[in-house]
Amino acid sequence: TIHDLIFLRFPQFYNPLDVLIYKTKIRHACERADRIVAISKQTAEDVQSLLSTPADKIRVVYQGCHPNFKRTFTLQQLYAIKTAYRLPEDFILYVGTIEPRKNALLILKALTQLKTDIPLVLIGRATAYLKDIKKYADDNGLSNRVMYRHQVRFEDLPAIYQMAKVFVYPSFYEGFGIPLLEAIECQVPVITSQGSCFQEAAGPDSLYVDPNNAEALAHQIDNVLTDAVLR
Numbered sequence: 001t002i003h004d005l006i007f008l009r010f011p012q013f014y015n016p017l018d019v020l021i022y023k024t025k026i027r028h029a030c031e032r033a034d035r036i037v038a039i040s041k042q043t044a045e046d047v048q049s050l051l052s053t054p055a056d057k058i059r060v061v062y063q064g065c066h067p068n069f070k071r072t073f074t075l076q077q078l079y080a081i082k083t084a085y086r087l088p089e090d091f092i093l094y095v096g097t098i099e100p101r102k103n104a105l106l107i108l109k110a111l112t113q114l115k116t117d118i119p120l121v122l123i124g125r126a127t128a129y130l131k132d133i134k135k136y137a138d139d140n141g142l143s144n145r146v147m148y149r150h151q152v153r154f155e156d157l158p159a160i161y162q163m164a165k166v167f168v169y170p171s172f173y174e175g176f177g178i179p180l181l182e183a184i185e186c187q188v189p190v191i192t193s194q195g196s197c198f199q200e201a202a203g204p205d206s207l208y209v210d211p212n213n214a215e216a217l218a219h220q221i222d223n224v225l226t227d228a229v230l231r
Helices: 017-032 039-053 075-084 106-109 128-138 157-163 180-185 196-201 212-226
Strands: 036-038 058-060 092-093 120-123 146-149 165-169 190-193 206-210
Touching: 017 039, 036 039, 039 058, 075 120, 092 106, 092 157, 092 180, 106 120, 120 157, 128 146, 128 206, 146 157, 157 180, 165 180, 165 212, 180 190, 180 196, 180 212, 190 196, 196 206, 206 212
Parallel strands: 036 058, 092 120, 092 165, 120 146, 165 190, 190 206
Antiparallel strands: none
């Protein structure tokens, strides 16, 4: 099973030695395997083009979503979780590793252009990229609007999704993008990136923007926040 070949598409996001090791191992595995499972059409295309693997050797099998994200919560449970994590009444949500490839900084750039002062909640493991995000927040008067929650219990995550006004995932590239599926299962409006596998994961009822265009992202966030029918 191959989840993605991002280390070949975007080697600048990886340690060069890791890229060499991953490439050597995965090329050997593809040559020896009788059948290769790719978790999206995008990954299947990457396996063909980047590893010269015959198309008839590959099958696309989409990923599912953990049953945890189908849970419902009482108002009392939602309030308890909101209090425990000190969450605001309304917020934009991002879930995922806070690293350059996932492009969370674009959301902060969009915040400066929104028509409202709604805050942003970032959930996920931090990397050195977090320093860039915090610096941008400090430099642009956003420090009070960006909240970082690096330790969230898996059992509580669906409730946080459900309390969000909109889920934003502006990643440059993914093999699939499970947080998109989690958000959709939690019935949260989704805005994500154009290209890659995002249309496969998020489907026809999500909104898509250029992951380099903060103005376009701000426009779509404003649309979702102000249009109840669209939401």
